[in-house]
Structures are given as structure tokens and as C-alpha cells.
Amino acid sequence: MHILSKFCLSVIAGSTLALTGCQQYIQPQEPLPAPSAEAPNQFNLQGKIxxxxxxxxxxxxxxWAQEQDEFDIELSGILGVGKTQISGKPGEVTLNSAKTGLISAASPEELLERATGWNAPITHLVKWVQAKPATQHAQLNKDGSGRIAQILEDGWQVDLSYENSDPLPNKLVLKQALETGKENRITMVIQNR
Incomplete structure (x- = not known):
């Protein structure tokens, strides 16, 4: 059970890292209205994954604190047990926890694969948490309010849920269908922005 917990924490840590570390893919789609406006790749999130x-x-x-091309993510279990720190800037991403030690890589995807053996395009999450597609090839479905409710992109189905009339999602469910008929699933609940 200890090995399973260690592996799960590594997967979660790597997943969250990959979610934020891919800043070279993040570009505003329209000019900012004023210099004081919050940039699309600048945010603070808290929640559960x-x-x-x-x-x-x-x-x-x-x-998850995102500041342009740099990010810091802290993961913890119940009552703060098993803290994992993930930090990144272009070309350097690190994961540090008591269970895994320090793991470094050039990209979030590389770090995820080193930590877990799992390969996924989860760096797209930087866009997905903002209710935006990460590429021009994404297929989008919108809800009755015109918000993106589903993104189909790079082999993943991303279902976005909103609270009331909020413009940004408070829940994302990412599903990757496997050849076996089963799936990989990441559920991200955002409690504070």
C-alpha cells in the first residue's frame, strides 16, 4: 500500500506540474485591455486533484501559483501530510518530496514520465483551466450560456463545469480512452481562484 501511495502521489504531482509548466504554449489570444489587467498565464488556484x-x-x-513562465505548485494529503513541491521555469522543472527526493527535467512532460512512466499532454491544463483550447485543432462544445463545456484535444476529452454564471470553470474532468476499453481520468476541482 505504501508503494501505491507513493506512486499515486507522484502521478498527482507530475500531473499538476505538467498542468502548469508548459508556458511556451501559453499566449494571449487578444491584447490585454490595460497593463494592470491580469495576464492569461498569471493566476492562483487552490483545490483538489x-x-x-x-x-x-x-x-x-x-x-498552484502561475506567474507568466514560472510556476509553483504544492501538493499535500489530508492535514498537510506528504507535501510535494513542484517548481518550474522555461527549460527547468523540479519535483521535490520526502518520498521521491528531487527529480528534475527540462519539461513537465519529461518530469511526469520520469516520476510515473505516464505520458500525457496535460500541459494543456494551463489553457483548459481558463476554459480555452490549447491548440487550433481542438473541437469545442458550448453550454447554453456560450461557455466552453467540452474540449476534445490530443486524445483527451475535457468536461468543464461552472458554478452559476461564472466565466471560468470550477471543475474539470479529463478523460483519455485506452485501447483496453478503460480510461485514464484526472478530476480537478478548483475551490479558490
Missing amino acids: GVRTPQQSGSAFFT
């Missing part, structure tokens, strides 16, 4: 694969599952609380 869960990862479920056919082999295992796990969850953690997260705080």
Missing part, C-alpha cells in the same frame, strides 16, 4: 488509471488512483490538495 484526483488521478485514476486502470492500475491505481489517488488524490491530493493543491495550490
Whole structure:
């Protein structure tokens, strides 16, 4: 069970890292209205993330601070147990926890693969948490209010949920269908922005 918990935490940590570390892909789609306006790749999120694969599952609380091309993510279990720190800037991403030690890589995808053996385009999450597609090839479905409710992109289905009339989602469910008929699933609940 300890090995499974360690692996799950690594998956969650790597997943969250990959969510934020891919800043070279983040570009504003329209000019900012004023210099004081918040940039699309600048935000602070808090919430809970869960990862479920056919082999295992796990969850953690997260705080994610994104400042242009740099980010810091902290993951922890219940009552702050098992803290993991993930930091990144262009060309350098690190994951540090008591269970895994320090792991470094040039990109979030590389770090995720080193930490977990799992390969996924989850760097798109920087756009997805802002209710935007990450590429021009994405297929979009909108809700009755005109907000993006579903993104189909790079083999992933992303379902976005909103609270009331909020313009940004408070929940994302990412699903990747596998050849076995099963799926990989990441559920991200954003409690504070």
C-alpha cells in the first residue's frame, strides 16, 4: 500500500506540474485591455486533484501559483501530510518530496514520465483551466450560456463545469480512452481562484 501511495502521489504531482509548466504554449489570444489587467498565464488556484488509471488512483490538495513562465505548485494529503513541491521555469522543472527526493527535467512532460512512466499532454491544463483550447485543432462544445463545456484535444476529452454564471470553470474532468476499453481520468476541482 505504501508503494501505491507513493506512486499515486507522484502521478498527482507530475500531473499538476505538467498542468502548469508548459508556458511556451501559453499566449494571449487578444491584447490585454490595460497593463494592470491580469495576464492569461498569471493566476492562483487552490483545490483538489484526483488521478485514476486502470492500475491505481489517488488524490491530493493543491495550490498552484502561475506567474507568466514560472510556476509553483504544492501538493499535500489530508492535514498537510506528504507535501510535494513542484517548481518550474522555461527549460527547468523540479519535483521535490520526502518520498521521491528531487527529480528534475527540462519539461513537465519529461518530469511526469520520469516520476510515473505516464505520458500525457496535460500541459494543456494551463489553457483548459481558463476554459480555452490549447491548440487550433481542438473541437469545442458550448453550454447554453456560450461557455466552453467540452474540449476534445490530443486524445483527451475535457468536461468543464461552472458554478452559476461564472466565466471560468470550477471543475474539470479529463478523460483519455485506452485501447483496453478503460480510461485514464484526472478530476480537478478548483475551490479558490
